[in-house]
Amino acid sequence: MFVARLSHPVDFEGWRGFARRFAQALVAPSAIDWRVGDHEGGLFGEDLVEGGEGRALSVPRAFIALAQEVICHSDPARFDLLYRLLWRLQEEKELLQIASDHDVHRAAALARAVRRDMHKMTAFVRFREVDDGDGGEAFVAWFEPEHHILEKVAPFFVERFTTMRWTILTPRGTLLWDGRELKLGEAATRAQAPTSDAMEEWWRTYYASIFNPARLKPKAMKAEMPVKYWRNLPEAELISPLIADATRRTQEMIMSAPTSPQKRRPAASTPDPAAPDLSAIESWEEAASAARSCRRCDLWCDATQTVFGEGPRSAPVVFVGEQPGDQEDLAGTPFVGPAGKVFDRAMAEAGLDRTQAYVTNAVKHFKFQLRGKRRIHEKPNAGEVKACRFWLDLELGFVKPQLVVALGATALKALTGHAGSLASARGRELALPDGTPLLATVHPSYLLRLPDEQAKESETKRFITDLKHVGSLAPGLRLPRAA
Numbered sequence: 001m002f003v004a005r006l007s008h009p010v011d012f013e014g015w016r017g018f019a020r021r022f023a024q025a026l027v028a029p030s031a032i033d034w035r036v037g038d039h040e041g042g043l044f045g046e047d048l049v050e051g052g053e054g055r056a057l058s059v060p061r062a063f064i065a066l067a068q069e070v071i072c073h074s075d076p077a078r079f080d081l082l083y084r085l086l087w088r089l090q091e092e093k094e095l096l097q098i099a100s101d102h103d104v105h106r107a108a109a110l111a112r113a114v115r116r117d118m119h120k121m122t123a124f125v126r127f128r129e130v131d132d133g134d135g136g137e138a139f140v141a142w143f144e145p146e147h148h149i150l151e152k153v154a155p156f157f158v159e160r161f162t163t164m165r166w167t168i169l170t171p172r173g174t175l176l177w178d179g180r181e182l183k184l185g186e187a188a189t190r191a192q193a194p195t196s197d198a199m200e201e202w203w204r205t206y207y208a209s210i211f212n213p214a215r216l217k218p219k220a221m222k223a224e225m226p227v228k229y230w231r232n233l234p235e236a237e238l239i240s241p242l243i244a245d246a247t248r249r250t251q252e253m254i255m256s257a258p259t260s261p262q263k264r265r266p267a268a269s270t271p272d273p274a275a276p277d278l279s280a281i282e283s284w285e286e287a288a289s290a291a292r293s294c295r296r297c298d299l300w301c302d303a304t305q306t307v308f309g310e311g312p313r314s315a316p317v318v319f320v321g322e323q324p325g326d327q328e329d330l331a332g333t334p335f336v337g338p339a340g341k342v343f344d345r346a347m348a349e350a351g352l353d354r355t356q357a358y359v360t361n362a363v364k365h366f367k368f369q370l371r372g373k374r375r376i377h378e379k380p381n382a383g384e385v386k387a388c389r390f391w392l393d394l395e396l397g398f399v400k401p402q403l404v405v406a407l408g409a410t411a412l413k414a415l416t417g418h419a420g421s422l423a424s425a426r427g428r429e430l431a432l433p434d435g436t437p438l439l440a441t442v443h444p445s446y447l448l449r450l451p452d453e454q455a456k457e458s459e460t461k462r463f464i465t466d467l468k469h470v471g472s473l474a475p476g477l478r479l480p481r482a483a
């Protein structure tokens with residue numbers, strides 16, 4: 001029996017070197033004992049002379065790609081399987097095409113399991129913020145991969161979280177990124193990982209706000225988010241109560257009155273005899289009152305009410321969103337629905353006091369399409385944005401903020417006419433025509449719509465960073481402890 005000693009569980013080059021020597025020396029698969037680490041005993045593969053009795057070896061390129069995935073599997077028999085395939089491929093050139101072959105089938109299954117594990121790691125790693133000891137920010141996550149995937153999956157995290165300093169601890173090793181260099185460290189234990197930080201609450205709020213009880217499919221959900229990952233996911237503790245409550249909430253949704261529009265009223269072109277004289281508006285209060293009977297475009301016809309801005313008249317910062325949503329339309333107050341919750345949470349994370357900000361929208365009426373009983377948000381068109389600019393100008397004129405923040409592309413377009421992408425304006429210190437400083441960032445509902453958990457996490461962090469930028473330009477908005 002020959003012993004082939006590999007230096008670590010994914011020592012592909014080591015395996016390849018041994019496999020080449022064994023195959024050339026015609027050592028049959030059953031005569032090799034593949035081991036990882038320093039083991040004693042046996043006739044070592046290293047003793048075989050390179051080139052040995054020499055037969056020319058050839059394998060298809062697809063085999064190398066397959067082997068590089070299979071070697072990451074935790075099955076101890078994987079080295080043996082791969083060598084058997086390599087051995088057989090010397091005679092059976094089309095072997096990899098025979099999906100029903102036992103070895104080919106097994107190798108494909110192992111490769112699939114590795115890819116799945118990598119996918120789960122990219123989706124379910126949750127970073128927790130820690131103090132790095134130098135007063136800086138660092139992030140640590142704990143994850144339990146089933147296979148030896150760390151090196152393979154590392155580029156994903158480096159690319160996604162390039163600007164953060166992070167560590168991913170796992171029982172199979174540690175990935176450390178200091179912002180410049182990736183290091184692979186020792187295996188870790190769960191006790192080394194922090195258990196909670198402020199982001200936990202964020203994840204829970206976010207998850208609860210996107211959970212739709214009427215669409216609950218526990219089986220599909222568990223397939224996508226297997227239960228074994230739950231203990232490391234801050235949002236997971238909500239799953240059972242939300243599932244338990246889903247039937248009641250669905251029933252409640254069915255029974256509750258639809259949030260349907262009022263009956264269509266006369267066309268907007270009909271002048272309202274009771275319309276106030278807009279040219280005589282002299283205060284914010286008069287503006288808010290006059291806006292209640294606005295007929296500057298047709299959106300008033302279907303909306304429940306005008307949703308004017310809200311916040312202190314002396315606010316240092318005015319945040320401008322797009323238009324009220326379903327819940328804002330019913331409440332008459334901006335940013336109180338799911339996007340508002342995301343906004344509140346991010347403000348708090350950034351150390352900003354929402355109650356000290358003036359929050360409004362580019363358009364003051366809810367525009368929607370009715371689908372069944374549901375009112376689905378519809379983007380306001382350029383004419384509607386332009387018509388409503390009148391109110392936004394009044395709000396800005398009465399509040400006179402030190403800084404205006406555009407939340408999303410519609411707000412940016414309304415404020416500046418900027419026709420380029422939001423991305424090109426984001427992060428830059430811009431200004432309104434009257435010189436008031438302006439920043440642009442994403443709309444909080446963009447974070448709610450992102451389908452991928454990792455993207456959500458990184459985009460949320462970027463949004464919070466943008467809000468911290470707001471706080472640096474307008475310190476009056478900072479919460480006392482952050483000031």
Ligand code: URA
Binds near residue numbers: 322323328336
């Ligand atoms: N989206 C907005 O742009 N504004 C709101 O008030 C709510 C959701």
